[in-house]
Amino acid sequence: MNAKKTLRLNPEDNIVVAIADLPAGSAVEGEIVTRARVPRGHKTASRFIATGEPIRKFGQVIGFASTDIEPGDWVHEKNVTMGEDFDRDYAFASEARPPEGPRTDETPAFFEGYKRADGRAGTRNYIGILSSVNCSATVVDYVADEINRSGILDDYPGIDGIVPLPHGQGCGMAGRGEAFDVLSRTQWGYASHPNFAAVLLVGLGCEVFQIPRMKDTYGIAEGDHFQSLTIQEIGGTRKAVEAGVARIREMLPFAARSKREPISASELTLALQCGGSDGYSGLTANPALGFAADMLVRQGGTAILSETPEIYGAEHLLTRRAESAEVGQKIVDLIHWWEDYTSRNGGEMNNNPSPGNKAGGLTTILEKSLGAVAKGGTSTLRGVYRYAERIDRKGFVYMDTPGYDPVAATGQVAGGANVLCFTTGRGSAYGCKPVPSIKLATNNELYARMTDDMDINCGDVIDGVPLEVKGREIFEAILAISSGKPSKSELLGYGRNEFVPWQIGAVM
Amino acid sequence: MNAKKTLRLNPEDNIVVAIADLPAGSAVEGEIVTRARVPRGHKTASRFIATGEPIRKFGQVIGFASTDIEPGDWVHEKNVTMGEDFDRDYAFASEARPPEGPRTDETPAFFEGYKRADGRAGTRNYIGILSSVNCSATVVDYVADEINRSGILDDYPGIDGIVPLPHGQGCGMAGRGEAFDVLSRTQWGYASHPNFAAVLLVGLGCEVFQIPRMKDTYGIAEGDHFQSLTIQEIGGTRKAVEAGVARIREMLPFAARSKREPISASELTLALQCGGSDGYSGLTANPALGFAADMLVRQGGTAILSETPEIYGAEHLLTRRAESAEVGQKIVDLIHWWEDYTSRNGGEMNNNPSPGNKAGGLTTILEKSLGAVAKGGTSTLRGVYRYAERIDRKGFVYMDTPGYDPVAATGQVAGGANVLCFTTGRGSAYGCKPVPSIKLATNNELYARMTDDMDINCGDVIDGVPLEVKGREIFEAILAISSGKPSKSELLGYGRNEFVPWQIGAVM
Numbered sequence A, B: 001m002n003a004k005k006t007l008r009l010n011p012e013d014n015i016v017v018a019i020a021d022l023p024a025g026s027a028v029e030g031e032i033v034t035r036a037r038v039p040r041g042h043k044t045a046s047r048f049i050a051t052g053e054p055i056r057k058f059g060q061v062i063g064f065a066s067t068d069i070e071p072g073d074w075v076h077e078k079n080v081t082m083g084e085d086f087d088r089d090y091a092f093a094s095e096a097r098p099p100e101g102p103r104t105d106e107t108p109a110f111f112e113g114y115k116r117a118d119g120r121a122g123t124r125n126y127i128g129i130l131s132s133v134n135c136s137a138t139v140v141d142y143v144a145d146e147i148n149r150s151g152i153l154d155d156y157p158g159i160d161g162i163v164p165l166p167h168g169q170g171c172g173m174a175g176r177g178e179a180f181d182v183l184s185r186t187q188w189g190y191a192s193h194p195n196f197a198a199v200l201l202v203g204l205g206c207e208v209f210q211i212p213r214m215k216d217t218y219g220i221a222e223g224d225h226f227q228s229l230t231i232q233e234i235g236g237t238r239k240a241v242e243a244g245v246a247r248i249r250e251m252l253p254f255a256a257r258s259k260r261e262p263i264s265a266s267e268l269t270l271a272l273q274c275g276g277s278d279g280y281s282g283l284t285a286n287p288a289l290g291f292a293a294d295m296l297v298r299q300g301g302t303a304i305l306s307e308t309p310e311i312y313g314a315e316h317l318l319t320r321r322a323e324s325a326e327v328g329q330k331i332v333d334l335i336h337w338w339e340d341y342t343s344r345n346g347g348e349m350n351n352n353p354s355p356g357n358k359a360g361g362l363t364t365i366l367e368k369s370l371g372a373v374a375k376g377g378t379s380t381l382r383g384v385y386r387y388a389e390r391i392d393r394k395g396f397v398y399m400d401t402p403g404y405d406p407v408a409a410t411g412q413v414a415g416g417a418n419v420l421c422f423t424t425g426r427g428s429a430y431g432c433k434p435v436p437s438i439k440l441a442t443n444n445e446l447y448a449r450m451t452d453d454m455d456i457n458c459g460d461v462i463d464g465v466p467l468e469v470k471g472r473e474i475f476e477a478i479l480a481i482s483s484g485k486p487s488k489s490e491l492l493g494y495g496r497n498e499f500v501p502w503q504i505g506a507v508m
C-alpha cells in the first residue's frame, strides 16, 4: 500500500515501531528522522521523552526513560528502565473509567442470534452431546455419527448440527477440590451454553464425575433442554447408542423452534485468544483485535482476555485498569496461584524477554506481555473470573486460563463466550464447537499460505492499513459470523477434538 | 452349578470366602462348619490358625492372627492384626523363585501373529495416525476418515484398519522434565508399537512437542514404517489432509506384506487392567486373570500389573516377590513418588478399607489392595517400569500408572503390551486400539446386562467353576484374540477416543 516504515500502535504512544530496518536519517513521523539505525521490530521515539517519563506503547507504560530521549532516537535497553517500584505498585483502579457507550461516529450494532430462555443469546443452534468421563466418549461420538448418517437433520435446516464433545477426564480424580470444581464448571458451562438448543449428557455410571451430583449442584431438571443417561444403567454400548439417538430425535423438534432474530451486540461475549504468536502478533492482529474488543465493549458487549502465563509480568497494568481494588486484587491473587501451581509442578512462571525477543525489539517484560494483552484493548477491567466460571459482567473482563489454546478456549466458552477471535502468526488450525472461531493472521505470508484456515488477514497493517480500520473490519466480521456466516474452521468442520478441559490435579 | 457356599482363592490359603450369608453350623470344607454367622464376602478359617500366624488369602499374607482361630471361626477385625512391623519390612526378594517354565500338564502355546523388524510380535496389523499435539487432532481424524471412505482398504484385507489417535496434549507444557518425558515415551511407544505396520505422525508445527526432536531422541528415520508432516509446513488443514492421505496410500502396499504366522506365546505381553471394581472383583475375575497371567509367564510371556493407587498398601508384598532388592526398591521409590505427587496436588494416597469395605468383608489394607494385585498372579516380579517405558523383560513386571483406565492402559500399550485383559464389576465399555482388549465380567448379572461389551463371564466362579479352569479359559481367549479373533470392543469399534496419555505436569 504505502511506503511507511514505522507503525503507530496508539495515538498516545511516544514511540513508533520500525517495520523495516531503518538507517539513521530515515523519516519517522512529521519532521522526525531516526538519529541512529533502528532495527526492524524495534522502537524509535516519536517525540522528546524526558528522563523518568514513561515510555508508552499500546497507550500503556512499558518502562521509563533512563536518560533524556530525543525524537528519532532508538529506544531500547540502553535508555529504558523498568522503574524502581512500578512493577510492585498495583495502583488499583487508578486508570479506571466509567463505561463509555458508542462514540458519536458509532451506531448501535446488532447481530442475528437466538434468544435463550435464560436471557442469554446464542450465535449457533446446535444440539450438544457431552460425556461425563472418557469411558463414555465413544458412545457420544457414535450417537452423533448415527444421527448424522440417518439424514434426519435434512428435515431440520434450522439446526446447525449435532456436536459430540468427548474428552479425557472424569475419573481417576478426587471427588472434591479444585480439579473437580474446574471440571464441574466446564461441563455445566457447556451443558448450559446458549449455542446449544439442547444437550444430552452420557456417562458410564461408576465414574467420579457423577451426573446426578452435577444435576443437584446446578439445579438441572431433565426436560427439553437437558437429558442424561448412563451406559451401565441402560445395559451397554449398543443400547446406550440406541437410547441416545432416540433422545436426540426427541430433541430435534424442540431445537428447531429456535429462530434467529436481531439482538443487540451487547449480548455478544467475545473470547480473545492467541496461539502460535510471532514477531507481528503484537504489531498487527493483537492490537487490531484490541480495537474491535473496545468497539464491542462500547456497544455494551463483553470481551474476555485470558491466558495468564502470557500476561504474566503485565498484571500490574491490568490492576490499574481494574474498576475497583477488589477486581484488581483478584488479578494479583491468581498470579500468586500460578506461581504456586507451576512451582509445585516443577516449573516456574517466566515471561521475561529472551535474548531473541530483545534482538527482535522487545525491551521489557511489560512490553512482551503487552503484546498479548493488546488484544484486550484499553477498556476498564470489570471482572476477574476463575477458569470456566460463568461470566456475569458486561465489558472487558479477565478469565484465568492456561495459554494452551484448546484448554484456554474451552474455559472461555464454558464461561459463556459466544464468539471467539484467535490471532496467530505461525498458523493455528484451531476451531471450536459450539462457538464460531474467527482466525486472524498476523502476517501476509501466513494468510497466503493458510488461506483456507484464516478468516482475516491482519498482515496488511504493516502495509499501511490503520489498526483502527482493521479493528472495524474484525468487528464487522464478528457481527456477520455471529449472525450465521460460517467461519473458516466451521467450513472445515473443526470442533469435535478441541474440547479440552483444564486438568489441574493429580490423575489417580 | 453346585451349592458350595464358600470360595477357596488359593490352595495355600487358611481361609475361604463366604459367597452367601452363612449361619453358624454351615458346611465350609471337609468336616469344618462355621462356628458363628459369617456374612457374605467375609472370611472363615479353613484350619486352625495359631496366634501370630499369618492369614493367607490369594496365597499371600493379609494380616496375622491376634488370637488363636479355630476352624470355622469368622475371621475379621476382632481376630486379625496387621502385625507390628510387617508393613514396614520390604523383605526384598525373600519370596523370589527361579523361572518355572510350563508345568507338566502344559504344552508350549502359540498364537498367529506378525513378526516385526525389531523382533517383537504384533497381534494386529494396523496403520496408525498420531498427532504431536491437540492442534493436529482434527487433521489426524480427517485423514483416517478419508481413507476409510475411499474404499481403498477393501483392496487390502490383510490390513486391520487405520487408527487415528488424537489427544489433548503436546503444547502449553515445559519442553523438558517429567511431563515432557512421559509424553515422549508415550508417543514413541505408540509410534513403534508392533501392532502398527506403519505410522504417520501429524503436527501443527509450532508446538512444544516437536517432531524433529522426537525423531532425534529415538533415532527415527522416515521411511516405510514412519512418516511425518506438519500443518504449518504444508499450508493448512486441507493440504495436510491431502498429504496425509497420500502418505497413507503409499504405506498400504508395505503394510499389506505383513502376514500372520505361528509365534510362541512368549512374545505376548499382557496388560492387566481393572476398572469399575465391585465386591466380586477380588473373588472371581481378578484371581482368575491371575491364573491366566501365571500361565502366560510360565510360557515365557510377559504380564504387566499397574495402577499404583490401587496396589497402595500391598507394595511390600510385591517387594517380597521381586527378583532382587534393586527391582523391589523401584516399587518403594514409586510409592514415595506417588505420595509426593498426590500431596503436592492437594490430595493423598489412601487405600484403607472404608467402613463399607469392612462391612463387605475386607479386613486390612493388604486385603483390599490384594484384590487388585490378584490379577497379577503369583509369579516373581522381574522388572519395574516407569509409565510408558519400553518393557524389556519377560515374566511378571510392574509399570507405574494411575488407576484411571484409559490413562493406565495407554501407558501399558506404549510399553509394548500387545493384548489387554480388563476386569470389571460395574461394567466398563473400554476398548483400545491398536491392542485388542478382552473384558472380563466379575459377576453374572453384569455379563447378562452388558453381553455386547463383555468377552468372558467370570461370575460363574461363584457358581462353582474353579478359578484355575476360568484362568485357562481366559488364557485360551488371549491366544485366540491375539490370533485375530475380534474382541467385543473391537466389534463395537472402540479405540479412537481412548488414547489418553498421562498428563503429569502443569498446563501452561
Ligand SMILES: [Ca+2]
Binding pocket: A273, A274, A275, A276, A277, A307, A310, A372, A403
Ligand atoms: Ca498466546
Ligand SMILES: [Ca+2]
Binding pocket: A273, A274, A275, A276, A307, A403, A404, A405, A408
Ligand atoms: Ca494460546
Ligand SMILES: [Ca+2]
Binding pocket: B273, B274, B275, B276, B277, B307, B310, B372, B403
Ligand atoms: Ca482398578
Ligand SMILES: [Ca+2]
Binding pocket: B273, B274, B275, B276, B307, B403, B404, B405, B408
Ligand atoms: Ca483402572
Ligand SMILES: [Ca+2]
Binding pocket: A166, A496, A497, B166, B496, B497
Ligand atoms: Ca475424538
